[in-house]
Amino acid sequence: MQIAWPLIISSGTFAVLNFCDRLFLSWYSEDAFRASLPSGILFFTLICGFMALAGFTNTFVAQFWGAGDKEGCARATTQGIFFALLSIPLIMLLVPVGIWVLRLSGHGAEVLVLEEEYFRILMWCGGGMVLSSALGSFFSGRGKTFVIMGCNIFANSINVLLNYLLIFGKWGFPEMGIAGAGWATVIGSWISPLIFALLYFSKTANAEFGTFRNFRFDRQLFPRMIRFGLPSGLHWFLDVAAFTLFVLLVGRMGPIAHIASNIALSINLIAFMPMIGMGMAASILVGQYLGRNQPGHAERMGWLALKIGAGYVGIVSLSFLLFPAFYTNVFEGDASGSVPFGELVKAVRILLVMLAIWGIADATAIILSGALKGAGDTHFVMYFQSAVAWGFLVVGQLLIVFVFEGGVYASWMCTLVYIIILGIGFTLRFRSSRWKSIDLLDRRASGGGDENLGLGTRHEA
Numbered sequence: 001m002q003i004a005w006p007l008i009i010s011s012g013t014f015a016v017l018n019f020c021d022r023l024f025l026s027w028y029s030e031d032a033f034r035a036s037l038p039s040g041i042l043f044f045t046l047i048c049g050f051m052a053l054a055g056f057t058n059t060f061v062a063q064f065w066g067a068g069d070k071e072g073c074a075r076a077t078t079q080g081i082f083f084a085l086l087s088i089p090l091i092m093l094l095v096p097v098g099i100w101v102l103r104l105s106g107h108g109a110e111v112l113v114l115e116e117e118y119f120r121i122l123m124w125c126g127g128g129m130v131l132s133s134a135l136g137s138f139f140s141g142r143g144k145t146f147v148i149m150g151c152n153i154f155a156n157s158i159n160v161l162l163n164y165l166l167i168f169g170k171w172g173f174p175e176m177g178i179a180g181a182g183w184a185t186v187i188g189s190w191i192s193p194l195i196f197a198l199l200y201f202s203k204t205a206n207a208e209f210g211t212f213r214n215f216r217f218d219r220q221l222f223p224r225m226i227r228f229g230l231p232s233g234l235h236w237f238l239d240v241a242a243f244t245l246f247v248l249l250v251g252r253m254g255p256i257a258h259i260a261s262n263i264a265l266s267i268n269l270i271a272f273m274p275m276i277g278m279g280m281a282a283s284i285l286v287g288q289y290l291g292r293n294q295p296g297h298a299e300r301m302g303w304l305a306l307k308i309g310a311g312y313v314g315i316v317s318l319s320f321l322l323f324p325a326f327y328t329n330v331f332e333g334d335a336s337g338s339v340p341f342g343e344l345v346k347a348v349r350i351l352l353v354m355l356a357i358w359g360i361a362d363a364t365a366i367i368l369s370g371a372l373k374g375a376g377d378t379h380f381v382m383y384f385q386s387a388v389a390w391g392f393l394v395v396g397q398l399l400i401v402f403v404f405e406g407g408v409y410a411s412w413m414c415t416l417v418y419i420i421i422l423g424i425g426f427t428l429r430f431r432s433s434r435w436k437s438i439d440l441l442d443r444r445a446s447g448g449g450d451e452n453l454g455l456g457t458r459h460e461a
Contacts (some may be wrong), residue, residue: 001310002143003143003145003281003284003285004145004278004281004305004308006145006146006149006277006279007140007145007148007276007277007278007280007281008150008274008277009149009153009277010145010149010152010153010277011147011273011274011275011276011277011280012273012274012277013152013153013156013157013278014156014269014273016156017156017159017160017163017186017188018040018266018269019266019269019270020163020268021036021040021160021163021165021181021185022036022037022262022266023266023330024163024164024167024168024181025167025177025178025181026374026437027341028167028177028178028261028374029112029177029257030255031111031114032114032177032178033262034107034111034251034255034258034259034261034262035111035112035114035115035118035178035261036092036118036178036181036262037261037262037265037266038105038107038115038244038247038248038251039102039114039115039116039118039119039122040118040122041240041243041247042098042101042119042248043098043119043123043125043126044240045237045240045241045244046091046094046097046098046123046126046253047091047123047125047126047129047130048233048236048237048240049233049234049236049237050084050087050090050091050126050130050233051092051129051130051133051233051236052085052229052233052235052236052237053079053226053229053230053232053233053353054080054083054084054087054130054131054133054134054135054137055133055134055136055232056080056135056137056225056228056229056232056233056373056378057076057077057079057134057137057138057140057141057225057229057372058136058137058140058280058283058284058287059078059141059228059283059287059374059440060072060076060137060139060141060225060440061073061076061077061138061141061142062141062142062283062284062285062287062288062291062374063139063287063288063290063291063440064076064141064291065141065142065143065288065291066287066288066289066290066291066292067291067292067393070189070208070209070210071209071210071214073138073141073142073209073343074138074209074210074211074214074215075214075221076137076141076219076221076225077134077135077138077200077211077221078211078214078215078216078217078218079217079218079221079222079225080133080135080137080225081131081134081135081215082135082217082222083130083134083222083225083226084127084130084131084133084134084135084137085127085131086348087126087127087130088126088127088130091123091126091127091130092123094123094125095119095120095123098119098123099116099119099120101248102115102116104118104345105248105251105252106251106252107248107251108221109288111251114177114178115445117178117179117182117189118153118179118181118182120185121179121182121183121185122182122185122186124186125186125189125190126255127193128186128189128190128193129189130194131193132189132192132193134192135197135200136148136151136192136196138196138200139196139199140284141284141287143284143288145281146286148200150305151192151196152192154188154191154195154309155191155195155273156188158187158188158191158394159170159184159185159188159189162180162184162187162188163180163181163184163185165180166179166180166181166183166184167180167181174402185232188243188321205404207355214312216231219266228376228378228440228447230376230378231379231381231382231383232373232378232381232382234382234386235378235381235382235385236388238382238385238386238390239272239385239386239389241389242389242390242393242394243389243393243415245393245394245397246393246397246411246414246415247261249397249398249401249411250408250411252401253401253407253408253411256343256344256347256408257347257407257408259344260344260347260348260351260408261351261408261412262269263327263328263344263348264348264351264352264355266356267320267327267352267355269443270316271312271313271316271317271355271359271362272362272366273323274309274312275309275312275313275363275366275367276310276366278305278308278309278312278363278366278367278370279305279309279366279367279370279371280370281305281370282301282302282305282306282367282370282374283370283371283373283374284374285298285301285305285374286298286299286301286302286371286374286375286441287374287375289301290374290375290436290440291424295433295436298371298374298375298435298436299430299436301371301431302367302368302371302430305367305370305371306363306364306367306368308368309364310360310363310364312363313359313360313362313363314359314360316359317355317356317357317359317360318356320352320353320355320356320359321352321353321356324348324349324352325345325349327348327352328344328348328349329343329415330460341360347408350409351408351412354412354416357416358415358416358419358420360421360423361419361420361423361424362419362422362423363423364422364423364426364427365385365419365423365425365426368424368426368427368429368430369381369385369422371430372429372435373427373431375436375438375440376435376438376440377429377434377435377438380429380434380435381420381426384422384425384426384429385422385425388418388421388422388425389418390416392417392421393414393415393418396414396417396418397411397414397415
């Protein structure tokens with residue numbers, strides 16, 4: 001928990017940020033609220049692969065740290081920084097792709113205009129978020145999660161404040177609506193990497209880790225990070241892309257289905273985002289113990305993280321069942337729009353029941369896939385989740401919408417089954433212990449055993 005709870009709070013601040021963003025937009029206008037989720041999740045789809053690959057620096061730092069190689073931590077972080085910088089122009093080249101996808105979604109003209117505006121602005125966040133993933137790994141991989149928490153609390157607090165000021169035009173700021181929400185996010189996304197960079201290149205860090213002298217391209221380590229990190233990036237992209245298709249297709253089912261799904265998914269951030277932090281903690285601890293050649297302790301950390309996460313999600317899911325009106329009434333500003341609020345409440349309550357069911361499975365998939373990635377088992381995570389996402393979820397959603405002409409509940413049920421399959425699959429893989437045989441740092445090739453672990457790691461990884 002010393003490792004996990006700062007990451008949980010850090011992830012929780014992103015949940016609060018996204019929740020407030022959508023809440024303010026629901027108060028501002030129905031069209032702005034409807035536009036926020038499709039364009040927001042499409043933006044995340046296009047950058048999440050870059051973020052995941054840069055964030056895989058965390059696993060290398062964790063294993064170098066566990067092996068006692070401090071300069072290896074700096075070398076790994078540098079490679080992540082280089083990748084993040086290279087990704088910035090690639091992300092901006094994806095703007096026309098995102099606009100094309102939004103126009104294929106079939107959403108109403110008024111909503112589509114706002115979706116395109118919001119999406120174009122958000123894409124300026126991409127470079128900052130990827131760079132933050134790489135630089136933050138230097139601290140999270142060593143278990144210095146308080147740094148991650150403090151930085152994200154500060155940056156996201158600024159973001160929430162700017163959201164309010166720029167959406168509604170308070171304190172002398174211009175009223176910008178959904179564009180204000182976008183620019184607030186851009187500013188917040190670049191605050192974090194700036195703080196991380198100042199800490200990473202500080203005199204203290206440089207003296208201990210050699211951050212300046214190790215700020216160079218490593219022709220052996222960089223390709224190795226890409227080799228193991230690329231499956232993680234592809235896994236995130238393919239998974240989120242499949243989920244994005246679900247969100248875009250729901251937007252075709254009418255205003256009640258669209259708004260109810262936006263509300264339910266916004267509420268689900270309360271359960272989902274802290275599990276991202278728990279999954280990161282599992283990845284860090286599994287990596288550190290494997291770096292010390294203690295696979296038994298690594299396995300115990302994975303299961304312990306799952307128990308803690310499942311306990312939290314169970315409590316939140318129970319609140320979905322017991323207090324649905326509380327969650328729904330927060331978004332009552334939509335009642336002034338074209339949607340009857342009574343019908344909206346009924347739809348949201350049904351979706352909250354589904355969220356209560358899928359919460360445990362979602363926590364299992366997030367935490368155990370994080371543990372597997374901490375061991376370097378990224379190829380299985382990519383192949384399995386991508387196969388289920390595109391072989392089941394995407395096919396199922398297309399059949400429901402275009403063949404059977406099913407409604408929002410059928411679409412959500414398909415997603416629920418998908419998440420349950422993921423939870424079962426990652427449980428079986430982690431239980432198999434096959435991930436324990438992965439040699440992420442290439443120590444076997446160097447002949448480095450326990451007695452010369454740091455030396456083998458330093459020269460061969």
